[in-house]
Amino acid sequence: MVLKQGIDGRTYRVLSIHIEFQLERRLEALGLTRDTRITVLNNRKRGSLIVKFRGTRFALGKRIANHIEIAEVTE
Amino acid sequence: MENEIRIGFIGNPNCGKTTLFNAYTGANLKVANWPGVTVEKKEGQTTYQGQTCRLIDLPGIYSLTSYTMEETVSRECIMSDEVDVIVDVADASCLERNLYLTLQLIELGKPVILALNMMDIVEARGMEIDLHRLPEMLGIPVIPVSAKRKTGLSILLHAAAHHKDPAKQSPFIHHHHGKVSFHPHNHHEEYAMVYEDYIEDKIDAITEILTEKYPSLPNKRWYSIKYLEQDRSVEKQFPLDLEHVIDRSYEADIINQKYNFIEEVIDEVLVNKSQKEAKTDAIDRYLTNRWLGLPIFLAIMALVFFLTFTVGDFLKGYFEIGLDAFSEAIRKCLVSLQTNDMLISLVVDGVIAGVGGILTFLPNIFILFLALAFLEDSGYMSRVAFVMDDIMGRLGLSGRAFIPLLLGFGCSVPAVMASRALEHKKDRLKTILITPFMSCSARLPVYVLFSSMFFGKYAMLVCYSMYLLGILVAVTTAFILSRIDGSRSEQALLIELPEYKSPSAGTIAIYVWEKVKDYLTRAGTVIFAASVIMWAILNFGPSGYVTDISLSFGSCLGRIIVPLFRPVGLGYWQIVVALIAGIAAKEVVVSSCSVLFGIQNITSGHGMAAMTASLASLGFGTANALSLMVFCLLYVPCTATIATIRREVNSRRLTALFVLFQLATAWITSFLVYHISLLF
Incomplete structure (x- = not known):
């Protein structure tokens, strides 16, 4: 599944990020890489969403969220 | 040169780096709660125990890769011989993210000192940072500082002076949680x-x-x-x-x-980590709610304007009484000194009428900025980008573009500069083009004056509608442009949402003081000069010193351009002259009116009555007043903004094009407003 399909309040693990180089590097610099735990805080239906990773909240655009592959954390 | 230490200041965006830098150098670099404030490096100087310290302020960055302009500038500067010691400024209340840059800096091999800023917020949140363990784990000195309260400053310089020798390293004390390394080196x-x-x-x-x-x-x-x-x-x-x-x-x-x-x-x-995090989540549940987010934002903005007008106007009354008394006292004093008439006219009708008229708006400006500072410092502003992202997306702009637009309500200059935060050039240019349509605080005096003169109890409503019209024009322009260039919304918003904090009185005071000082400085310089020049061109004509204003140079100049303005209901040479003068700064439209119509205390009751009377005798009525306000809202931004646009777009041709476009938009919109309101 992709991040945009995440459900509010649940925590996921990042599997992969497929987005243009520049943007991917920016996300990485902010600490969003493979295996990062990411919590969805507010996933509004149409547009951007609020997530939290590495201790900070971020607003992410829909296109970014659609290109981040995630898996539910089962533990 | 031997005694000089060169210290590079670096840190994440929003960590208070520039404030810290200013605390040392006393320089008044622009500080804004928005990334991209420092794009080029700035230098300052201070001395510590006889040693000269050259301080270099670098752009705020998250990492030391070289993918953005800011990162490249910072990385190259740090790696060069320009810097002896790196001071890494970290927001202690957000340590996890800030330490990432710290680790990269340490790896670089130059001496690094970690300055933990915003410790007061950490304390206020009930958290504590172990200041003994942190340096043990990082192997660098860690100095708690407060840029705001100016504490820890000399200790930081002391550490920099003693730590500049890279050979002197602190020992590391790590626990390895029982993990055994099979690597040949420890x-x-x-x-x-x-x-x-x-x-x-x-x-x-x-x-x-x-x-x-x-x-x-x-x-x-x-x-x-x-x-x-x-x-x-x-x-x-x-x-x-x-x-x-x-x-x-x-x-x-x-x-x-x-x-x-x-x-x-x-x-x-x-x-005591994350004790108060729950609070931010609880607030966000409402403020960024799918349905409530937008109405709450609109309500907050309405409240801001309501306060600006009601409280501001209340205070303004007292300013006017003071100005009246002052003006009269000066006139009496000059008359009793038997000063010549020309000088009395210059001082009373030129300087006091012009500058004083502008100063009476100080309370409105003060309240507006107080409210904006409150919103910015609390952490709400970045939420606005999230709330507006969908709507902005439909206009072909990113949610981030909303921040420059919002700042435009304060002043177009920082607003245009804030468009740097946008990644794509197309987005940036579009935002720069439409930002001046957002009604800046300098236009407020124009609305307040003309709406109170012509619209009585509906004055506040008319003022508010000017703001809405500005937004509407900006939005329409963006929409049409995105249709023309076919650009779809990027939907690539990426912005940090800091935790909410109760705004600190100190930060707000600095912010508001900066703006008030700006306003006062403008009143004392640009508006002073403009008032004197206005007085001069209105009191001198081809025949020398004239007492009849209609024989002056100003009148001649105005009359030449008048035909252009007749279709929009502004075909009066006095108004045309005031509008031209208003390019220096928009408040000058008001101060010029007082000089042009020879009214000393233009914002007071009798001043306005006198002005309304002289305007009415010219046939200038409600529709004309509305057209004038619309024209002031949209026409060429002030010279400072034009200069900023020129710097940001880096092209004279494009700047000229922007200005022409804004002039044309103003003319067309005023034309429509004038003719539609004539129908009623």
Whole structure:
């Protein structure tokens, strides 16, 4: 599944990020890489969403969220 | 030169770096709660115990890669000989993210000192940072400072002076949680950041190859890590055949392991973590709610304007009484000194009428900025970007573009500069073009004056509608442009949402004072000069000093241009002259009116009555007043804004095009408003 399909309040693990180089590097610099735990805080239906990773909240655009592959954390 | 220490200030955006820099140098660099304020490096100087310290303020960055302009500027500066010691300014209330840059800086091999800023927020949140354990784990001095309260400043310089020798390193004390390393070297004694064995093996291998090929290269470990990350600029600068060592990019591994180490550090040094985080989540549930977010935002903005008008106007009344008394006292004083009439006229009708008229708006400006500062410092502003993202997306702009637009309500100059935060050039240009349509505070005096003169009890409504009209024109322009260039919304919003905090009185005071000072400075310089020039061109004509204003140079000039303005209901030479003068600064439209119509205290009851009477005798009525306000809202921004646009777009042609476009928009909109309102 992709991040945009995440459900509010649940925590996921990042599997992969497929987005243009520049943007991917920016996300990485902010600490969003493979295996990062990411919590969805507010996933509004149409547009951007609020997530939290590495201790900070971020607003992410829909296109970014659609290109981040995630898996539910089962533990 | 021997005694000089060069200290580079670096840190994440929003960490208070520029405030700290200002605390040392006394320079008044622009501080704004928005990334991209510092784009080029700035320098200042201070002395510490007889040593000259040259301080360099670098752009705020999250990492030391070289993918953005800011990162490249900072990285090149730090690596060059320009910097002896790095002061890494970190927001202590957001340590986890800030430490990532710290680890990268430490790896660079230059002496680093960590300045923990915003410790007061940490305390206020009930958290504590173990200031003994942190330096043990990082191997660098850690100094708590408060840029705002100016504490810890000399200790930080002291540390910088003593730590500039890279040979002197503090010992590391790490626990390894029982993990056994099978790597041949125990790097934990040398480096703060030690990677997992498979990475360390590769670093060793690359270092060996590097030593062979570039024996004189300093800090080979850093270069080796950069090769593993496949850093383009290093690969280009020092080409190396590493095919058998590097089979893929290890960048993600390296980032992950750095963050893992940071987690370890945070676990050990941060006490009482995330106690108040729940509060932010609870507030966000409402403020960023799918349905409530937008109405709440609109309500907040309405409240801001309501306060600006009601409280501001209340205070303004007292200012006017004071101005009246002052003006009269000066006139009496000058008359009793038997000063000549021309000088009395210059002082009373030119300077006091012009500058004084503007000063009476200070309360409105003060309240507006107080409210904006409150919203900014509390952390709400970045939520607005999230709330507006969908709507902005439909206009072909990113949610981030909303911040420059919002700042435009204050002043167009920082607003245009804030468009730097936009990544795409097209987005930036569009935002710069439409930002001046947002009604800045300088236009407020124009609305307040003309709406109170012509609209009585509906004055506030008319003022508010000017703001709405500005937004409407900006939005329509953006929409049409995005249709023309076919650009779809990027939907690539990426913005940090800081935790909510109760705004600090100090920060707000500094912010508001800066703006009030700006306003006063403008009143004392641009508006003063404009008032004197206006007085001069209105009191001198082809025949020398004239008492009849209609024989003056100003009148001649106005009459030439009048035909252009007749269709929009502004075909009066006085108004035309005031509008031209208003290009210097928009408030000048008001101060010019008082000079033009010879009214001293233009904002007071009798002043306005006198002005309404003289305007009415010219046939200037409600529709004309509305047209004038609309024209003031939309026409050429002030000279300072034009200069800023010119600097930001870096093209004279484009700047001229922008200005022409804004003039045309103003003319067309005023034309429509004038003729539609004539129908009623």
